[in-house]
Amino acid sequence: MSKRDRLQGTLDLLILKTLTRGPQHGFGITMHIETVTGGALRFQEGSLYPALQRMQNEGCVTAKWKKTENNRRARYYTLTKVGREQLEAERQHWRRVAEAVELVLEYV
Amino acid sequence: MAWLRKLRALFRRQRLHKELDEEVNFHLDMRERRFVEEGMSPEEARRAARKHFGNVTQVREDSRQFWGFRLLDELGQDPRFAFRSFAKNPGSTATAVLTLALGLGVGTAVFSVVNALLFKPLPYEDPERLVMVWSVNEKEGVDLELARA
Numbered sequence: 001m002s003k004r005d006r007l008q009g010t011l012d013l014l015i016l017k018t019l020t021r022g023p024q025h026g027f028g029i030t031m032h033i034e035t036v037t038g039g040a041l042r043f044q045e046g047s048l049y050p051a052l053q054r055m056q057n058e059g060c061v062t063a064k065w066k067k068t069e070n071n072r073r074a075r076y077y078t079l080t081k082v083g084r085e086q087l088e089a090e091r092q093h094w095r096r097v098a099e100a101v102e103l104v105l106e107y108v
Numbered sequence: 109m110a111w112l113r114k115l116r117a118l119f120r121r122q123r124l125h126k127e128l129d130e131e132v133n134f135h136l137d138m139r140e141r142r143f144v145e146e147g148m149s150p151e152e153a154r155r156a157a158r159k160h161f162g163n164v165t166q167v168r169e170d171s172r173q174f175w176g177f178r179l180l181d182e183l184g185q186d187p188r189f190a191f192r193s194f195a196k197n198p199g200s201t202a203t204a205v206l207t208l209a210l211g212l213g214v215g216t217a218v219f220s221v222v223n224a225l226l227f228k229p230l231p232y233e234d235p236e237r238l239v240m241v242w243s244v245n246e247k248e249g250v251d252l253e254l255a256r257a
Contacts, residue, residue: 025131025134026131026134026135027134027135027138027139030135030139031142044160044161044162044163045135045139045160045161045162046132046135046161046162046163046164046166046167047162047167047170049128049131049132049135049167049170049171050167050170050171050173050174053171053174053175054174056113056174057110057113057114057174058110059110065127072134073130073134074131074134075127075130075131075134
């Protein structure tokens, strides 16, 4: 598995979960992940945007330009019903992978 | 859903590019501001924001791949390539064009004549009722006379 594949699956999961809190722009999603993880999870912030474009095609999110609190135009992403279902699938997949890795690590 | 977005994207490519640029710039600006608030100099903050973001050109290209019908893009490449090849070999292009023109011209000319003479019904009312009438002069041989019935 390439680094890219591994990152992509995880990034999708993080984006989808972050958007359950309500519509958010790309930078907001970055900030949320950084805050929650205490900056432990580093990813190239730019990789968020191709992922968001793809997720629009998949129907997981919709995009809309809105004004921020600072009165700047930003593109806000909203989770759709398809996106919620996708989140559930990704979450289960992640759990299975994590459990499997854990099994190997704990094996004496 | 996806195909509709792609079809729209085809016609609004320009706008999509601008929107993506604006989005990326917004991200970089916000990041920069955040770093300045944390105590970086503006110059440092600018550089750090770009470093965190990654390769801007790469991000643009990776995002764009979801906009186009790749098939249509590549379909457009074929005629472009053809025209470039024509320009490169004007001699063979001229020969090919002349051959085609001559062939088409001759074909059209021959068809016009044959069509008028053989295929089209004669320009009279109820042409199937046309008959030919002969009168025969027994002494002098056959004398031809055409009549319309």
